[in-house]
Amino acid sequence: MVKLRTDIQNDLDELTQKKEDFDKHINTTMSELQDHAKSQHPTVLFRARNVADYTLSTTDQTIIFNEVLYNDGGGYNSATGTFTAPVKGTYLFTINLCPARNKSIFYAIMVKEEVVANGHTHVVSGFLCVSDDAIVQLDVNDVVYVNSIDEPRFKTRFEYDEQLLEKMIRMEFEHELWEKRINETIGNMVKLRTDIQNDLNELTRNKEDFDKHINATISELQDHAKSQHPTVLFRARNVVDYSLSTTDQTIIFNEVLYNVGGGYNSPTGTFTAPVKGSYLFTVNLCPAKNKSIFYAIMVKEDVVVNGHTYNVSGWLCVSGEAIVQLDANDVVYVKSMYTSDVLLESGLLNSFDPKANSFSGVFLY
Template identity: 30%
Template sequence: MTSQALLLFFVVTAFFVLIAEGTEYEHKSNEEQLLEKISSLEVKVGILENQDEMRSKVIKDVIAKEIAEIKTALEPLNEKHRKLSEDVANLKAEKFNKTVESTRAVGNGTGQIIAFSAYDPTSKTFSTGQTFVFRSVDFNEGNGYNSLSGEFTAPAGGLYQFSVHVCNGEGKHVASAIVHDGTYVAYSVQYQPSGSSCSSVNALLMMTPGQKVVAKCTHPTKLLEDQCRRATFMGILIHKTA
């Protein structure tokens, strides 16, 4: 091999060695760039996750604060509603008492007062034919009402007025009747598809001493009782005959 050929061989070999080294360097450079991009993305994802947690916490804090403010704002309204309910109940009692006093003043033939007003049923659920027993009494003039049995027994004969008032909630029936010595004389049946409602049944009865009146359930009933709704059973002698 001539010196010129040998020189050419070394030049060509050096050229290819430089090309190989440049390719390897470029490959390593690309890998490093990818690693840097991945690392940068991981940092960004971490920052976004932290920001999401902070936003979530801020939103929860804002909602909790608003709920607390709403509850605080409702407290006076709830108190006002409670007082209003008490005032209504007091007015009803006052009106009834005035009616009793008026009856006493006018007289029912003898000046004797026979009247009762009962509330607080022993259960909220009643079946057909079951007696509504009201175990608490506002008053029981003449002692005609029995809070254990729910029966009123006429101490004297005469004209009486009776009333039953009951309430039901959403999707519930309420069915009541006034029963005079086993005879159903007045009925009320109501179904409330939404919300709540109340119904009353009334009767005027001529009674002789010893006869009985009760309030009975005429259909499976679920009573609704709360500070605004109260089931009651009441009666009064309007005019005495015997």
């Protein structure tokens, strides 16, 4: 009997040690989950300059930038001038082009063979550079490049389906050895069988409570990871009023390409921040031939960025960007600051023309 009691105590001590080892395993797993969450935001960036062909004599020719300054993530191919997305997510692309003196450039940023941003300089006296950007959602292996174009490429408005990344983490615990040891111990017990069964039931209840706690902790970690970096972005183009005859008139971009997070209001032309954080806003405006545009990006009724073209002969687009910190419900919009402002609606490439006027924003962190 003394030996049997000693064996039972040894088994209970071993079960207690197993539980302690299990606790350590859970802590290690939680640490790995946190490290995994950090790894979901890899660094992907590149910059290239100089072009392989400065004449661009072929229609819809890809502009190949062949001098690579950096290419983290390996997405850019200097031989073809294309970028292939290594991971799924939201990307920002920027471009700067400088045509030869008294020459023109019509360009488009292409994503999956569709135009997502375009611009031009046309019959401008002297030297002039043009820049643009595009914020897009890409799947793995989607291709992005820049084309030289001479006529519209638009077919329909672009719609990108938002797909939220959900990660289901399943943990399986093996209890075979425990059950075998308990069954062997019960087989050797006669008088103390009831006490052993009570201990086993208590351990089972503790395990169930522990499992519930772990599942709740994993769910909280997943919710916390999602709340740390919500997806908020929008892009709109075309304007309601091209004449802009009123001083301090809000420029309303009424064709919404995408509006993830629901912050942009197309009837008013305003963006209302759904969450607190840092945001990037960009605007591209193309005045009518020989006309002017004076604009400002407004945040909480204060000018954070402004620019203009004035008294320029020919066709010219102007762009600007602002990185700002917003509280929830702060309002951002673009306004015209001069009564003689007139935006390009037609006359250059017809339906291609108004789509060059655009307003974009994205939540950074």
